[in-house]
Amino acid sequence: MAGVTDRPFRQLCRRMGAGLVVSEMVTSDTRLWNSRKSRLRLDHTGEAAPVSVQIAGGDPGMMADAARENVRRGAQIIDINMGCPAKKVCKKAAGSALLRDEKLVREILEAVVGAVSVPVTLKIRTGWCTESRNGVRVARMAEDIGISALAVHGRTRACGYHGQAEFDTIAEIVSRVGIPVFANGDITGAERAREVLDYTGAAAVMIGRAAQGRPWIFRETAHYLATGERLPEPSAEEVRDILLAHLGELHRFYGEVMGVRIARKHVGWYLKTLADSESFRKTFFQIESAEAQHASVHEWFERRITRGAQAA
Helix, strand or coil, rough: CCCCCCHHHHHHHHHCCCCCCCCEEEEHHHHHCHHHHHHHCCCCCCCCCCEEEEECCCCCCHHHHHHHHHCCCCCEEEEEECCCHHHHCCCCCHHHHHCCCCHHHHHHHHHHHCCCCCCCCEEEEEEEEECEEEEHHHHHHHHHCCCCCEEEEEECCCCCCCCCCCCCHHHHHHHHHHCCCCCCCCCCCHHHHHHHHHHCCCCEEEEECCCCCCCCCHHHHHHHHHHHCCCCCHHHHHHHHHHHHHHHHHHHHHHHHHHHHHHHHHHHHHHHHCCHHHHHHHHHHCCCCHHHHHHHHHHHHHHHHHHHHHHH
């Protein structure tokens, strides 16, 4: 979710009912933190507690240093990424590539847990490939070392995001460890979250891609899990207000030029959830100013709302 879960999106998801949000993945090489991208990823101003910062890397010493520095900057939870399947991450022996080397996994976990006094959590996949699902061994190792909670995506590194997530491995992990386990993968709505929790016995679900353009999924899921009742879909007026507020936060956080570019993908995700939006998506992607982006979204929704009222 790097490039998605920036500070504006995290804050929105919290307001919409997410119980915990995690920062974009930050490299453990602190020498690279002076770039604009890293500075923005390390900015947690105004975020609600607990602030969870995800770090990635393959060197135990650098991971420990990154954990300490993030805590110094306000992180209240350090999350270690051993789940990212991206090639550019794995070729650096980081992310889910680490699952091939359990000795190195142990060294990294011991170094990070020993470096900070805040809780350390871990994100993994079920294994490197379907022939090597070592998620249970890694989970038990993590618990022994002192990892406080574990998120498990129900695919191997080799699977990427293809095929369906499987939850048998997650259920086995839950049965073999005493720390909280968060089930992740293909959780696209409230009823699916209930099914996964019941099947795996996990303490919680982690929702990623399904929240793109649908941040209210957290509100819907939390309500369904608490009551068994489904909330109605948000009205066009509420979607408009959520989107415009999100758009404004992106512009403020990134500035005019970068904010306009980044807003395109977020607005595109919202529009993909709405019927008859393809033409406007193409138009929106050509807009070059923050003010014009805001005005165009407002006008498009107003026309849509007016047509809906007339049809009723």
